[in-house]
Amino acid sequence: MKSYARAAVLGAGLAMGWSACSKHPEVSAPNAGATAGTAAKAVTAPPEKKGAEKKAADRYPLTGVVVSVDVPKKILVVQHDEIPDYMPAMTMEFIVSAGDAAVAKPGQRIRAEMIPSKTGDFRLEKIWPAEKNAVDAVAAGALKLRQDTFTLGKNAYREIGESAPEFTLYDQEGRVVPSGRFRGKMVMLNFIFTRCPVATMCPASTMKMISAQKQAAAAGAKGIEFVSITLDPAYDTPGVLKEYAAGYGINTANFSFLTGPEAAVRDLLTQFGVIAELKGELIQHTLSTILIGEDGKIIHREEGSAWEPKEFVARMRK
Numbered sequence: 001m002k003s004y005a006r007a008a009v010l011g012a013g014l015a016m017g018w019s020a021c022s023k024h025p026e027v028s029a030p031n032a033g034a035t036a037g038t039a040a041k042a043v044t045a046p047p048e049k050k051g052a053e054k055k056a057a058d059r060y061p062l063t064g065v066v067v068s069v070d071v072p073k074k075i076l077v078v079q080h081d082e083i084p085d086y087m088p089a090m091t092m093e094f095i096v097s098a099g100d101a102a103v104a105k106p107g108q109r110i111r112a113e114m115i116p117s118k119t120g121d122f123r124l125e126k127i128w129p130a131e132k133n134a135v136d137a138v139a140a141g142a143l144k145l146r147q148d149t150f151t152l153g154k155n156a157y158r159e160i161g162e163s164a165p166e167f168t169l170y171d172q173e174g175r176v177v178p179s180g181r182f183r184g185k186m187v188m189l190n191f192i193f194t195r196c197p198v199a200t201m202c203p204a205s206t207m208k209m210i211s212a213q214k215q216a217a218a219a220g221a222k223g224i225e226f227v228s229i230t231l232d233p234a235y236d237t238p239g240v241l242k243e244y245a246a247g248y249g250i251n252t253a254n255f256s257f258l259t260g261p262e263a264a265v266r267d268l269l270t271q272f273g274v275i276a277e278l279k280g281e282l283i284q285h286t287l288s289t290i291l292i293g294e295d296g297k298i299i300h301r302e303e304g305s306a307w308e309p310k311e312f313v314a315r316m317r318k
């Protein structure tokens with residue numbers, strides 16, 4: 001029964017096509033020159049290869065505390081810890097993305113990757129919350145999910161009528177969100193990633209979630225939360241998700257975008273029956289949209305991208 005359901009999920013995904021996402025094509029084939037293929041050689045770096053490669057790869061792990069934020073200029077002032085072999089602890093300005101600037105709060109401890117630019121500026125990417133309480137809560141949630149998935153083994157896939165898995169992740173503001181926060185509410189949930197280049201996959205899914213959110217409000221549905229969990233937590237930080245939500249003009253009062261440890265996301269994908277694989281530089285994935293009841297049990301799910309928001313709204317408590 002369980003394996004049949006799982007196969008059906010896979011079938012649905014294959015039938016409607018995989019999403020493929022090109023990740024960093026510019027850094028592909030690092031050893032192309034060594035394999036002596038002339039075609040490969042043509043796309044390798046210019047003569048200054050060694051130096052250029054080193055510069056492009058210069059990323060330094062950074063931890064520190066946000067001192068101030070200039071949202072319009074997209075600048076954070078961060079009092080950062082020592083960066084071994086590179087820079088002593090000091091307070092300095094960093095260029096960040098619009099989403100990271102919007103999420104940052106003075107006094108907040110962060111971890112990030114620092115990238116020195118050729119012009120002498122410094123950029124921060126992959127900014128994550130690093131407050132001990134938050135990190136511990138998210139790590140404990142990931143560990144519990146890991147144990148849960150391991151214990152369930154082949155039965156990890158949660159069918160309609162079964163409880164949805166518990167999790168603790170970060171939302172698009174960098175706040176810790178335990179799944180218990182949604183107890184007593186219905187949750188409409190899917191998985192997306194912000195760099196998905198296939199218009200009919202994640203972008204279409206997000207548009208349908210927005211439509212469901214609007215239809216639910218118009219129908220007077222009460223206590224409904226909309227949740228999109230990223231398939232690509234290595235890239236989709238809270239700031240990236242914040243920018244994604246803003247790009248769609250989403251009302252985040254009851255629509256959260258969640259991210260967190262890779263292992264936690266993988267376990268949630270397993271338990272919700274979504275298949276996502278990093279194949280070389282590509283992410284391939286299936287689509288599922290899931291409705292969870294007030295009691296935490298799965299009420300309804302649709303595979304692929306052909307579902308209608310109204311099918312979900314009809315099942316919501318009015």
Ligand SMILES: [Cu+2]
Pocket residue numbers: 019192193196197198201202203285
């Ligand atoms: Cu996608």
